[in-house]
Amino acid sequence: MHVPAAGTLIRGVTLAVLLGVAVAEAQWGPAPAAPPAPALSEGGKTPGFMRPFVDRIAAMQRTLNRTISREMRQISETGSPRALLVVTGVAFVYGVLHAAGPGHGKLVVSSFFLARRARIGAGIAAGTAISFLQALTSIVLVCALGAVLGQQGFDVLGRSVWIEAASYALIVAIGLVMAFTAFRGHHHDHGHGAGRAGLGMIVAAGITPCASALITMLFALTNGVLLVGVAATLVMAVGMSITTSLVGVLTILGRRTVMIALPGGARLRDRVSMGLSVAGGVVIAAVGALLLAGAWARLG
Secondary structure (H helix, E strand, O other), X not given: OOOHHHHHHHHHHHHHHHHHHHHHHHHOOOOOOOOOOOOOOOOOOOOHHHHHHHHHHHHHHHHHHHHHHHXXXXXHHHOOHHHHHHHHHHHHHHHHHHHHOOOHHHHHHHHHHHXXXXXXXXXXXXXXXXXXXXXXXXXXXXXXXXXXXXXXXXXXXXXXXXXXXXXXXHHHHHHXXXXXXXXOOOOOOOOHHHHHHHHHHHHHHHOOOOHHHHHHHHHHHHOOOHHHHHHHHHHHHHHHHHHHHHHHHHHHHHHHHHHHHOXXXXXXXXXXXXXXXXXXXXXXXXXXXXXXXXXXXXXX
16 A cells, blocks of 8 residues: 555645635634534444443543633633643544544544555554544635635534535445455555555545534634644644554554464465455445435435
């Protein structure tokens, strides 16, 4: 899996972020009403056995929401360095907690690395790239829709659903292609096919705006401290990348363990490898389809 190509994409989005912030700071007028502060998770129904854990995470996220909102007001009113430190610290914790909850990013990463042999570095690179792309997409969206076009709160969140739907459709397509090629016996653990699939997976999962980052940016926009919001969102991406990368690495190690522990010869290993590849592609497509259905319902 050739992840370095994703670096060029991230640099391009970063440049767009800086340009967007510059325009937003130049054009921003009176602050709109404060955006909503829901508990943030990446959608979908949660299995019953996970409900207590997810509810605990959601409660902690609500507390962190209130803290970020309060401290951003403090920064706006007094320029307090202490409040700035609190915001960035809370943003990091927020990123770790948000990525620890249910979400498509981790499911896509784990399913992708279940489907193919990969190096540990690939798991770290993919988790990091997805997390930062989600954050950067959120920054660009708020700067473009909120600051430049003057849309507020729910309007910005509503517009993001179109991007979500497109990214989920792309996830479905990638999963189906992975499953089909594996079933037909054209799957290769290394090479340009794996590199293209890996880059596509990163882009598809990464261009979906992160709900936590969107809310943080909207708080910053409301209080007229947009650059603080950008900094906090990027710090949040660091926290998200730790959890998402860990999921990727554990999946890679788990697949290696299964393959090593298999009895018999190379033929059995090839069959199991193909089965894992087909299963990984099917799971990716199924997750994308469920999320696409949810996004489509919100558009209706």
